[in-house]
Amino acid sequence: MDFLLRQQPMFTTEEMEQIANLTVLIAGVGGLGTHQALQLQRIGVEKIYLVDPDKIEATNLNRQILYGRDDLGRIKAIRAKEVLDGFGLGTEVVAIPDRIDEEFEIPVDVDLVCDALDNFASRYILEERARVSGLPLIHGGVHSWYGQITTIIPGMTSSLRDLLGGKEEGKEIIPAFSPVVSILASLQVIETIKVALNRDDILANRLLMVDLIDYSLTEIEI
């Protein structure tokens, strides 16, 4: 692909091929998900599944960067696919306007799952679906100036539920700030590629806490 020339020196020919054959499912096409989808398309992955049944609301527009005012009321997954397809970069984008519940079947060609959900109850369901399919899950979450990220690999790491003691976020509205969301989504995409390429120093059994108030990255060995 001609547009990938500038990233080519960072990867071997085989790795570039692995990226070009990669299929990623993005669960949630909100703040994290829209940023992840844009990045994964720019990296040149083969296929992206976008899963989200929700409709675009005005309060989404401060961080969900694939949508504008004219899109209010439209289904996120479908609108996101249209915008991404408009760039013409070759990645196949499939919109699945469904909720991730206990019955959700991850398509068989998915290599890896990116968590872009906005609550832990749904995340615990997602990680179970990923576990059933034997797929790595790249977890990320944000709150105001903060974020967390870790990689869950069935049979190799503890589950997200165990890691967080089954805790969930509070009932209050979670503050969300686009630059913070963007950084966390970018970290998840970097991790996605590293996991897919079997690179060293992935975040399996490590939780990375990002604090953009004091610019600290804190790693917890799990």
Add this chain to the structure above:
Amino acid sequence: MRVELRLFATLRDSLPPENRGVERLELTEDSTVDDVINQLQLPRDQIAVIMINGKKVALDTVLKDNDRLGIFPPVGGG
């Protein structure tokens, strides 16, 4: 014994702003993480992960002199 406590993300608000999330504690021997949480009256429903010196630990872990204790809430927006 002395322990350095760092509260992360939204838990920072449990300490005065000038602390910037960090408190140096003077504790009696055999104090546990649980004792620290009680002493500072930290909101238990907001505690997801506890770390000592970079490693995840349980609530009943006994602290040692110069330990660096970190407490993290679930960070769950998207």
